[in-house]
Amino acid sequence: MVCPITNTDKSHPFHVNLDDSTSVKxxxxxxxxxxxxxxxxxxxxxxxxLEYIWMEAIEIIKNFLLKRLLQNRLNLLYIVxxxx
Numbered sequence: 001m002v003c004p005i006t007n008t009d010k011s012h013p014f015h016v017n018l019d020d021s022t023s024v025k026x027x028x029x030x031x032x033x034x035x036x037x038x039x040x041x042x043x044x045x046x047x048x049x050l051e052y053i054w055m056e057a058i059e060i061i062k063n064f065l066l067k068r069l070l071q072n073r074l075n076l077l078y079i080v081x082x083x084x
Contacts, residue, residue: 002036003057004029014064016057023047030060 007026009015014031018024024046049057 001033001061002038003033003061014060016053016060018053021050022053028053028057030057031064033057033061 005018005024005026005028009017009027012029012031014029016028016030018026018028
């Protein structure tokens with residue numbers, strides 16, 4: 001799983017700030033997590049993300065996915081009810 005990093009901080013609730021403990025600067029866009037083959041994209045390793053930063057991003061991703069799942073279930077229940 002990868003998340004893009006940008007230098008533009010819009011103080012969005014899904015952004016995780018990279019602090020002075022990392023050489024990469026900016027914010028992690030946790031709401032844009034993607035699964036991709038980094039070998040096929042010829043990606044290169046820059047540095048390991050510190051655990052407390054990664055855990056903050058993971059928590060945002062989990063909450064984002066849970067919210068989406070609950071919304072989809074409510075939509076599905078509504079569709080089943082209407083079609084019933």
